[in-house]
Amino acid sequence: MKSYMIGLDYGTGGGKACIIDENADVLAYSFREYLIYTDKPGWSEHDADYYWTLAQDVIKECLEKSKIAPEQIRGIGISSAQPCLVMIDREGNPINRAYNLMDRRAVSQVEWLREHVGVDKIFEINGNRIEDYPTMVNLMWEKENRPEDYKRIWKTITIDGFVRFKMTGETAMSYSQGGFWGVAYDIRKKEFNKELMDKLGIDMELMPKLYPCEEIIGKVTEEASRELGLVPGIPVCAGQVDCNAGFVGGGAIMPGDVQINLGTCGVMGVVNDSREFTDLVCNDAYTTNSCNDFISIAVVLTGGQVLRYLRDNFCQMEQETAKLMSDMDVYDIMNKEAEKVPAGSEGLIVLPYLAGERTVLWDAKARGTIFGLSTRHTKGHLIRAFMEGVAYALYDNYRLMLEKGIKANAPIILNEGGAKSRLWRRIITDVFNVPTAFVENRVGAPYGDAILAGVSAGVWKDFSIAKEKVNYIDYMEPDKKAHEMYMEYFKIYHRLYGHLKEDFSDLYEIVKRYEK
Secondary structure, three states, X not given: OOOEEEEEEEOOOEEEEEEEEOOOOEEEEEEEEOOOEOOOOOOOEEOHHHXXXXXXXXXXXXXXXXXXXXXXXXXXXXXXOOOOXXXXXXXXXXXXXXXXXXXXXXXXXXXXXXXXXXHHHHHHHHOOOHHHOOHHHHHHHHHHHOHHHHHOOOEEEOHHHHHHHHHHOOOEEEHHHHHHHOOOEEOOOOEEOHHHHXXXXXXXXXXXXXXXXXXXXXXXXXXXXXXXXXXXXXXXXXXXXXXXXXXXXXXXXXXXXXXXEEOOOEEEEEEEOOOOOOOOOEXXXXXXXXOOOEEEEEXXXXXXXXXXXXXXXXXXXXXXXXXOOOOOOHHHHHHHHHHOOOOOHHHOEEEOOEOEEOOOOOEOOOXXXXXXXXXXXXXXXXXXXXXXXXXXXXXXXXXXXXXXXXXXXXXXXXXXXXXXXXXXXXXXXXXXXXXXXXXXXXXXXXXXXXXXXXXXXXXXXXXXXXXXXXXXXXXXXXXXXXXXXXXXXXXXXXXXXXXXHHHHHHHHHHHHHHOO
């Protein structure tokens, strides 16, 4: 009997699944968008129950499209965007909405950690900064602000951990999520530091069990199989963080490999085998060797999200036009408008910090800024300037990584989300001044999850299948003159944040004071 694997990924803006065969060919794909709740400044949440509804929908759709019998599924791999938090009670029901990675409410908890634990101590243990607003600070916020709800918590898990729990009844987390859990998670020892957990006043019993990414943590239960349209007993592995899943699916399996995804967040990852970490970026275990290898991750918090924001708020006409066209979606039309604008957007510069910023600024109070706006600028200028702003933010990370001695291979591989825009790829190529290529057969994170499931189930002995199957196309060489011009704009972009940093903080306090 042939073997098939399911990959399931939860991003910040939606969830997706795919089914692949033993040749790592994709037979079916499904996607559902979900709501992001931003009821208060700094908050960003999902309806946790919908994660399971989505899993049922996309898995059933993939089974229907592929015509695969459920009995032929050999394994399931799941990922989600990090940091995130789902709190469940003893019956397995979510307590309050789930946190997603754009949530920045735990400001006072971060300040408490600075004063009472110290950033150096946290970095020594976790290999990451607390400004990332890791899962642990959100749990601290819950304890302080919703104590009665906090008392009801049985386990705290990630988004993918919640779906694995619904599938298997086990509360598990892979090593690749530990860095994003933050604070008291020891990134080298792969365990929670009890001394620090005691200082935080958080019971170790609330933490999920920890496993290497490829380890089987449980099997699909009778109840879950009925709800998912599967059969009981299918192995489910510990999973991975979604950026790792995307990178694995794009063929990044060796130290030095560099990939960029432009999903809701703009994410750039560099695989490495060093245990010396830089506090400029996020650091975590890497899927293909999660006991030993790591990945340095740059995160522009609203990378691809900036185009979704423009689509929803300023591109109603483009949305209506797209409904009338069979060969173009709304983003294609937006790209066409931006392509008419020359590089540099004729003096329009955007700071793309619509929900604060992670690497390298680590500033939850930063906000989006449009600089240089004039009567000559059109919607197309604005779209292109947002693309260029995200490219500047990613480049800021890249140049600092290189300065810290992180090895980066060329070409840079562009993979998911907004990376399908040839214009955006050209902008990134010229800003970085590095050759790039594009993943042709991209399915994104669920494909990497399905490959992980195959390795976990023994269908493949290692992850080399990912490199064998990937096909890179549309190689681009940087344009020297464009790069020189972009660097002039980048200097202004870089200075703008310095000029506005205190104003961002003052604005945050005013908004907070008057929020309802």
